[in-house]
Each structure stands twice: as structure tokens, then as C-alpha cells.
Amino acid sequence: MGYTIHELHEKLIQKEISSVELTRQFIAHRQQVEGDIHAFLSVNDEEALKQAAAVDAKIAAGEKIAALAGIPGAIKDNIVIRGQKCTAASRMLENWTSPYDAGVIERLEANDYVSVGKTNMDEFAMGSSTENSYFGPSMNPWNTEYVPGGSSGGSAAAVAAGEAVWALGSDTGGSIRQPASFCGLVGLKPTYGLVSRYGLIAFSSSLDQIGPITRDVTDAAIVLNAIAGHDERDSTSIPMEKADYTEALVNDVKGMKIGVPEEFFGKGIKPETREAIEKAIAFFKEAGAEIVPVSIPHIKSGVSVYYIIAPAEASSNLARYDGVSYGFRAPGDNIVDMYINTRTQGFGKEVKRRIMLGNYVLSAGYYDAYYKKALKVRRLLKEDFDRAYEQCDVLIAPSASGTAFKFGAFSDPLSLYMEDICTVPVNLAGLPSISIPAGFHNGLPLGMQIIGPALGEKKILRAAYTFEQNHPEFTKTAPKGEM
Amino acid sequence: MKITAEEVKKVALLSRLSFTDKEIEELEDSMSGILTYMEELNQYDTENVAPMAHAVEQFNVMREDKPHTSFTNEQALMNAPEKEDGYFKVPRII
Numbered sequence: 001m002g003y004t005i006h007e008l009h010e011k012l013i014q015k016e017i018s019s020v021e022l023t024r025q026f027i028a029h030r031q032q033v034e035g036d037i038h039a040f041l042s043v044n045d046e047e048a049l050k051q052a053a054a055v056d057a058k059i060a061a062g063e064k065i066a067a068l069a070g071i072p073g074a075i076k077d078n079i080v081i082r083g084q085k086c087t088a089a090s091r092m093l094e095n096w097t098s099p100y101d102a103g104v105i106e107r108l109e110a111n112d113y114v115s116v117g118k119t120n121m122d123e124f125a126m127g128s129s130t131e132n133s134y135f136g137p138s139m140n141p142w143n144t145e146y147v148p149g150g151s152s153g154g155s156a157a158a159v160a161a162g163e164a165v166w167a168l169g170s171d172t173g174g175s176i177r178q179p180a181s182f183c184g185l186v187g188l189k190p191t192y193g194l195v196s197r198y199g200l201i202a203f204s205s206s207l208d209q210i211g212p213i214t215r216d217v218t219d220a221a222i223v224l225n226a227i228a229g230h231d232e233r234d235s236t237s238i239p240m241e242k243a244d245y246t247e248a249l250v251n252d253v254k255g256m257k258i259g260v261p262e263e264f265f266g267k268g269i270k271p272e273t274r275e276a277i278e279k280a281i282a283f284f285k286e287a288g289a290e291i292v293p294v295s296i297p298h299i300k301s302g303v304s305v306y307y308i309i310a311p312a313e314a315s316s317n318l319a320r321y322d323g324v325s326y327g328f329r330a331p332g333d334n335i336v337d338m339y340i341n342t343r344t345q346g347f348g349k350e351v352k353r354r355i356m357l358g359n360y361v362l363s364a365g366y367y368d369a370y371y372k373k374a375l376k377v378r379r380l381l382k383e384d385f386d387r388a389y390e391q392c393d394v395l396i397a398p399s400a401s402g403t404a405f406k407f408g409a410f411s412d413p414l415s416l417y418m419e420d421i422c423t424v425p426v427n428l429a430g431l432p433s434i435s436i437p438a439g440f441h442n443g444l445p446l447g448m449q450i451i452g453p454a455l456g457e458k459k460i461l462r463a464a465y466t467f468e469q470n471h472p473e474f475t476k477t478a479p480k481g482e483m
Numbered sequence: 484m485k486i487t488a489e490e491v492k493k494v495a496l497l498s499r500l501s502f503t504d505k506e507i508e509e510l511e512d513s514m515s516g517i518l519t520y521m522e523e524l525n526q527y528d529t530e531n532v533a534p535m536a537h538a539v540e541q542f543n544v545m546r547e548d549k550p551h552t553s554f555t556n557e558q559a560l561m562n563a564p565e566k567e568d569g570y571f572k573v574p575r576i577i
Contacts, residue, residue, distance in 0.1 A: 097562060099558040206536060315498065329564030335575075357518075359497050360518070370518070377532075428538065454539065
């Protein structure tokens with residue numbers, strides 16, 4: 001069964017199926033596969049069926065419904081929904097219930113969305129595999145011996161396993177694109193400031209963006225339409241007119257200039273990834289695009305810059321977890337001991353390491369050498385991208401060095417950080433990027449990124465849509481997702 | 484950059500975290516490794532480059548000062564680890 005948002009929307013409005021029936025089917029399928037996948041941290045069946053019934057009532061009354069109305073989705077557990085638990089996969093927030101809705105949730109509500117639950121992730125979105133979740137990892141629906149990617153691994157696993165049609169993730173350094181790539185899905189990280197961060201549990205505020213993980217490019221445009229837009233409660237939200245991203249779904253790249261930055265194809269990139277992207281480049285050329293070699297020299301320092309800036313911002317953002325006004329508290333004889341005990345027991349190992357790194361690079365004597373230096377090289381990287389976009393419309397790059405890796409494959413943190421080389425430069429420059437399926441290797445999906453200039457979502461959607469429409473063999477359903 | 488156990492302990496206190504001796508050793512290793520790798524940034528001459536804190540640079544974003552409803556006392560306290568008489572309760576400070 002094909003089950004994209006746009007296919008199911010047709011079925012809903014043709015009254016071939018009701019939203020309640022659809023939601024029940026997805027809940028039933030989840031009950032079969034969730035034991036092997038662990039995509040969810042909490043489920044929301046009763047509320048989901050209520051939301052679905054409201055959509056059915058609208059359809060019955062002959063009202064026009066939104067493109068994603070009544071179609072079961074899932075929300076990463078660092079995006080708050082009023083009255084529901086939101087844990088960020090941390091012991092610190094294990095029992096925290098949100099008193100308010102995130103900006104994106106208000107927008108989804110206006111689109112009559114249905115959410116079947118909150119998805120697993122690396123604790124506070126710090127990781128690339130969900131292995132850092134306090135509640136245990138999620139499994140890759142293509143092969144459960146492999147990670148689904150991270151940090152939005154639960155969102156990707158839920159969609160790939162057919163437990164939801166679409167999901168929201170968040171992307172600070174690749175956390176939407178890399179799990180989408182590992183699970184054979186489409187993942188879109190919007191331009192910084194396009195989607196409100198109000199109600200997204202903060203990791204690194206100058207890098208975080210919410211975006212969709214979906215089964216195809218059309219669905220990504222549909223979800224983006226619903227969630228994009230200005231929000232005055234996020235001071236970094238870009239004031240702009242609402243756009244219709246489905247207008248960009250055109251199967252044509254004639255005259256488009258596609259840049260290939262050599263620095264994205266360094267020595268860490270596996271031969272199968274290189275080969276898949278070379279084939280994609282050949283396809284685009286054949287389809288009438290102009291291929292332009294470009295150079296973005298500072299990409300090779302993206303990991304250094306990112307792992308200074310992101311922990312620095314995280315150490316500040318996570319200072320709020322002190323056991324006073326919300327979250328976990330461990331007792332202590334005095335207030336400082338209470339703080340220390342709370343944070344020592346409430347945070348996991350990787351989160352603590354990043355707080356330590358962040359506070360180190362911000363501390364007196366090291367601020368200039370590390371933090372300020374990283375901010376300066378961040379500008380050099382951004383200027384590299386600006387120069388590249390003078391020569392081309394979009395850039396093409398791998399989404400990750402290869403396919404998903406096995407659990408426990410990386411024992412030291414630096415080697416795992418290095419795996420983020422393909423994705424972190426995009427966040428540092430604030431650009432939009434979409435990861436789409438580009439092939440398979442040993443039965444596991446491979447992904448490719450199309451990166452645009454700031455607010456170039458339509459450009460990347462058009463290139464991605466053209467590639468997808470001409471490569472139906474890459475849009476497959478994972479074994480666990482067959483319904 | 485080799486980080487010493489003393490430095491790890493100092494940053495831990497600033498971070499309001501405590502670690503066992505074994506964890507401190509592990510942090511010395513991993514933080515030293517990461518920070519040494521980052522020294523590659525010194526290959527760039529950045530003397531005349533302005534630091535970039537945000538990719539979309541906006542300054543002093545203002546909104547209209549309109550009154551709106553906020554959390555009730557109950558909502559604000561609903562996740563409090565300890566509360567009393569409408570206040571957050573903490574261990575004795577003075």
C-alpha cells in the first residue's frame with residue numbers, strides 16, 4: 001500500500017477511508033512492530049482518534065480539509081504539546097508535562113493534524129544514533145542491528161516502519177537529514193528562522209531548526225507549508241510572506257545550475273556514497289542542468305567549528321536544569337549540592353561531556369582561542385557558501401559518509417563527531433537542505449543532500465522532486481513498514 | 484591541548500556537575516583529544532574577521548508591548564519538584 005500524505009489525502013476526500021479508520025490502522029501496525037523498533041517514547045491513541053474524528057466530521061459536512069488533515073503523524077519528543085509529557089529523552093525531564101504548545105504545534109492544529117505520539121531521540125538531541133536516549137535506542141526498520149540515525153532517529157524509524165505517515169524532527173547539525181538518509185526517507189532542514197523554535201527544547205539556539213521527515217518530497221513540501229511562518233515569540237524568526245512550497249514540485253531542472261563542492265567528497269566518504277552521488281550528478285546533467293564545480297574550503301573545518309559552538313550554546317541553554325522550577329531534583333544538604341546532585345544524576349554521559357566542553361571553551365583564558373575563533377571561522381565558511389551561490393542555484397553533497405552503522409560502532413566521541421562532516425556546515429551557515437534517497441548498499445539506504453541558499457527551499461524541492469520522480473527505485477518501503 | 488584533572492574538576496564545578504575519578508580520567512582523555520583536534524582552526528588567519536554568532540543576523544527585534552495572558556500560578560508550579568504556598572521550594576540558602 002502506498003501511504004504518503006498526498007495519496008491518503010485523496011482517499012480521505014474521496015471517502016475511501018475515514019481518518020479514524022486510517023489512524024486505527026496505524027495504531028494497529030505500531031502495536032505489531034514497535035517492540036522491534038522502539039520509535040516512540042509516549043503514544044497518544046485516544047487524543048489521536050479524537051483529532052481524527054474531528055476531521056471526519058469536517059469531511060462529512062462537506063468542508064474543505066487541509067492537505068495533511070487527518071493523516072497520522074508523530075512529533076519528536078523535544079517539541080512541546082500542551083498537557084503531554086515532553087522528555088527530550090532525558091531523565092531530567094522524564095516526568096515533565098508541558099503547560100503550553102510549541103509554535104509549530106499551533107500551526108499543525110490549524111491544519112487539523114493527527115499525532116499518534118512523541119518520538120525517541122538522543123538525549124537533548126545530542127547524538128547521531130539514538131544510542132544516547134535515556135530510554136534506550138530506536139532500531140533501523142531496514143535492519144534492526146543498525147541504528148536509525150539521530151538525533152531524530154525515532155521520528156525516522158516511526159515513518160520508515162509505517163507507524164506514522166510523517167514526523168517532525170529537529171536539526172542542529174544533521175539530526176533530520178542523517179536519520180532520513182539512514183532510513184530511506186526524505187528529511188528537510190529549513191533555512192534558519194523559517195520555522196518557529198518557540199517550544200522546541202533548546203540545544204544550540206543559533207543552529208536548531210524544526211523540519212519534516214516524510215516518505216517523499218511532495219509530503220515534505222506539504223508539511224513545510226503547514227509549519228513555516230513568522231512567530232514573534234521567536235526573535236530569530238524571519239518576518240516573511242507565507243509561501244506555497246508545493247509550487248516547486250516540478251519535474252524539470254533544465255537550466256538549473258548545480259554546484260558540486262569537492263570538499264564534501266573528502267577521504268571519509270565511502271566509495272558507494274561517492275558512486276551514488278556521481279550517478280545523481282550524471283542524471284542531473286542528462287536532465288539539462290548545468291554542473292558547476294565549486295569550492296567551499298572551510299567545510300573541512302566544519303566539525304571543529306560546530307563542536308565548539310554547539311556545546312558552548314548547549315552549556316548555557318542547559319544551565320536552566322537546576323532542580324528548582326521543573327524537572328528532576330536530587331536532594332542535597334545545601335542548594336549547591338542540590339544543583340550538583342540533580343545535574344549529575346539527571347543528565348547522561350554525552351550531555352555532560354558537551355556541557356563540560358562548552359563551559360571549557362567559554363571559560364576565561366580559552367574564550368578567544370576556541371569560542372571566538374570558531375565564530376570567526378563560521379563567518380569564513382558562510383562567505384564560502386555565499387561565493388558558491390554566485391555560481392550556482394543549489395549544491396549537491398552526501399547526507400552521511402555511508403549507510404547506517406551498527407550499534408556501538410563508535411567507541412570514541414571524536415570519531416563519531418567526524419561523521420557529521422556532511423551536515424554541520426549547513427547549520428553553521430543557516431541554509432536549507434533536503435536529504436533524499438539516492439540508492440542502496442547491502443540492503444541499507446543511502447542519502448544525498450541538496451543544499452540551497454538562504455530561503456531557497458523552492459530550489460532544493462524542485463531539484464529533489466525531479467530526482468525522485470526519475471528514480472522510483474530508491475523510494476522503497478522498509479521490511480518493517482509493509483502494511 | 485592537554486587538559487589536566489584539575490582543569491576538569493574546575494570546569495565540573497562551574498558546570499554544577501560531579502564526576503568519579505574514573506570519569507574524570509575519561510574526560511581528560513576525550514576532551515584533550517577533541518580540543519587538540521580543534522587546534523586545526525589555527526591554520527586560518529582570522530585577525531580581520533568579525534565573529535558570526537548567527538547565520539541570519541538580526542538585531543534588536545522588537546514586538547509591540549501588548550498585554551496577553553500568561554501562565555497561571557498553578558501552571559507555573561505544575562512541574563515543580565517541591566512547592567509550598569504558591570512558591571517554588573528550595574533547600575535553605577542562608
